[in-house]
Amino acid sequence: MDGMRELYQQVILDHNKNPRNYGAMENPDSFAHGNNPLCGDTIDVFLRIGNGIVEAVQFEGAGCAICTSSASMMTEALTGKSEAEAEALFKSFHHALTDVAEPDDVPLGKLAVLLGVKDYPVRVKCATLAWHTFEAALKRVKNDVSTE
Amino acid sequence: MSDSQGTYDVEAVRSRFPIFSREVHGKPLCYLDSGASAQQPDVVIDTVSQLHSDQYSNVHRGVHTLSMESTQLYDGAREKVRAYLNANSLKEIIFTRGATESVNLVAQSYARPKLQAGDEILITHMEHHSNIVPWQLVCEQTGAVLKVVPINDRGELEMDAFYELLSERTKLVGLVHISNALGTVNPIEEVIESAHAKGIPVLVDGAQGAPHAPVDVQALDVDFYVFSGHKLYGPTGIGVLYGKESLLEAMPPYQGGGDMILSVRFEGTEYNTLPYRFEAGTPNISGAVGLGRAIDFVNEIGIEAIAVHEDALVAYATEQLSAIEEVTIIGTAEHRAGLVSFVIEGVHPHDIGTMLDSYGIAIRAGHHCAQPVMERFGIAATARASFGMYSTREEVDRLVDAVKKVIGMFA
Ligand SMILES: Cc1ncc(COP(=O)(O)O)c(C=O)c1O
Numbered sequence: 001m002d003g004m005r006e007l008y009q010q011v012i013l014d015h016n017k018n019p020r021n022y023g024a025m026e027n028p029d030s031f032a033h034g035n036n037p038l039c040g041d042t043i044d045v046f047l048r049i050g051n052g053i054v055e056a057v058q059f060e061g062a063g064c065a066i067c068t069s070s071a072s073m074m075t076e077a078l079t080g081k082s083e084a085e086a087e088a089l090f091k092s093f094h095h096a097l098t099d100v101a102e103p104d105d106v107p108l109g110k111l112a113v114l115l116g117v118k119d120y121p122v123r124v125k126c127a128t129l130a131w132h133t134f135e136a137a138l139k140r141v142k143n144d145v146s147t148e
Numbered sequence: 149m150s151d152s153q154g155t156y157d158v159e160a161v162r163s164r165f166p167i168f169s170r171e172v173h174g175k176p177l178c179y180l181d182s183g184a185s186a187q188q189p190d191v192v193i194d195t196v197s198q199l200h201s202d203q204y205s206n207v208h209r210g211v212h213t214l215s216m217e218s219t220q221l222y223d224g225a226r227e228k229v230r231a232y233l234n235a236n237s238l239k240e241i242i243f244t245r246g247a248t249e250s251v252n253l254v255a256q257s258y259a260r261p262k263l264q265a266g267d268e269i270l271i272t273h274m275e276h277h278s279n280i281v282p283w284q285l286v287c288e289q290t291g292a293v294l295k296v297v298p299i300n301d302r303g304e305l306e307m308d309a310f311y312e313l314l315s316e317r318t319k320l321v322g323l324v325h326i327s328n329a330l331g332t333v334n335p336i337e338e339v340i341e342s343a344h345a346k347g348i349p350v351l352v353d354g355a356q357g358a359p360h361a362p363v364d365v366q367a368l369d370v371d372f373y374v375f376s377g378h379k380l381y382g383p384t385g386i387g388v389l390y391g392k393e394s395l396l397e398a399m400p401p402y403q404g405g406g407d408m409i410l411s412v413r414f415e416g417t418e419y420n421t422l423p424y425r426f427e428a429g430t431p432n433i434s435g436a437v438g439l440g441r442a443i444d445f446v447n448e449i450g451i452e453a454i455a456v457h458e459d460a461l462v463a464y465a466t467e468q469l470s471a472i473e474e475v476t477i478i479g480t481a482e483h484r485a486g487l488v489s490f491v492i493e494g495v496h497p498h499d500i501g502t503m504l505d506s507y508g509i510a511i512r513a514g515h516h517c518a519q520p521v522m523e524r525f526g527i528a529a530t531a532r533a534s535f536g537m538y539s540t541r542e543e544v545d546r547l548v549d550a551v552k553k554v555i556g557m558f559a
Binding site for chain 1: 173494495496497498499502503506514515519522528529557558
């Protein structure tokens with residue numbers, strides 16, 4: 001049971017029950033759809049970007065507590081970040097979950113509560129799904145920009 | 149294995165499965181995932197091990213003692229499968245890698261040469277992916293069309309729709325005997341009879357059927373029946389295709405190679421007789437022998453007795469879980485066997501699965517390779533507790549207690 005409290009920390013349970021920035025965004029600058037073929041979970045991530053800054057992130061989808069809370073916390077962590085900062089945070093979060101340490105990793109702040117998932121390897125994908133989907137949405141903005 | 153009163157002695161059965169001596173997270177293992185793979189009894193483990201230490205050699209191609217002994221054991225296993233299904237002939241029992249390969253074999257060797265654009269294959273909405281995708285492939289290859297019999301809210305086949313969909317264009321009906329996602333026991337007798345009335349052959353996916361119900365392929369008059377060894381207390385990597393001799397006889401080989409030939413010349417090759425024509429290459433010898441021993445073991449306990457025992461567990465689990473307000477059972481067909489699928493309001497099945505595991509309880513959480521079923525019920529996944537001959541009421545009690553704790557945690 002201690003392991004369960006470690007994994008499902010109060011913050012996680014709270015974000016799961018009351019996800020922040022939840023719901024589809026009208027006229028997003030970018031959007032991506034992600035899914036976890038293992039469990040069939042799906043998530044949509046919507047972005048508003050202005051002058052290279054992530055102005056707003058919203059998500060929608062059906063996922064487990066890890067997936068939902070990770071997505072919810074992600075939206076809070078990314079809002080107001082520059083694209084470069086957002087990328088750095090994504091990479092650092094990914095590194096931390098896969099036990100890799102890189103010199104340019106940035107502090108995870110509140111996201112650190114999700115690291116308990118490392119002890120449950122099959123669930124790591126649940127924690128990273130929203131982030132990969134965000135990454136895909138961000139790339140799409142850049143591609144759109146670069147093709148102009 | 150019954151006591152003097154003739155009642156089912158589950159503890160005696162259970163004691164034959166070495167896995168139950170282990171603990172998970174400090175708790176005795178509570179294994180409610182037999183629908184994915186059943187555990188193996190001591191005799192299966194020992195038989196496979198003994199084969200490797202005493203008799204192991206290739207089959208059908210050696211005059212030396214070990215090869216003859218291996219061949220005898222391998223062919224002996226085929227006879228056990230034949231008897232278990234009450235097939236008419238050994239020629240009708242093809243060893244494959246599993247139910248999946250068996251369906252693919254029928255799709256490619258039976259259906260593909262026959263199908264023309266506009267022909268139809270009729271399956272049901274509750275099939276496992278392994279009884280959907282092989283038909284989609286063959287439809288792509290031939291221009292045939294895949295038709296699907298819908299299911300109702302309880303997870304039963306809509307038989308009226310079945311009769312409407314069954315037409316002159318239907319070239320084969322494929323359906324699951326017992327659904328691995330819902331537990332529904334399908335009226336395969338009725339389906340086979342009405343398909344045959346129109347001259348249409350039927351393939352039954354018995355992956356969950358063979359472990360939970362007596363199967364008599366002659367009484368059923370089924371054309372193809374497939375199952376996997378690992379769900380019938382045997383090893384992985386071995387499965388069975390039963391096919392009527394007359395149908396198999398007319399089918400071209402599925403794969404080419406050794407063992408499936410009589411003679412090979414560059415001008416042309418003469419194929420082997422049944423069943424070997426469909427077993428190209430060195431087969432899974434230890435898998436087949438292990439499966440044969442597993443069937444012996446099932447026969448010692450009695451498949452009817454096992455079914456009665458499991459039915460009582462399904463009923464008990466259904467009753468106990470339904471009594472919990474937040475729990476909804478998915479699949480409430482009148483005839484169900486082997487498992488209970490459920491969801492908890494506000495808790496994702498993955499979280500249920502991880503938390504139950506912390507109590508030493510193994511269940512399956514996910515779409516059970518039956519995504520169309522999940523879609524039909526408007527969910528992404530379920531939690532599934534599935535039973536075997538060794539499952540107990542205490543295990544159901546542990547499940548129910550733990551489910552309540554899950555609700556407490558996430559509420
Ligand atoms: C109903 C049903 N059909 C087919 C299969 C496929 O079996 P295998 O993966 O052993 O080929 C399964 C196993 O999950 C099943 O439950």
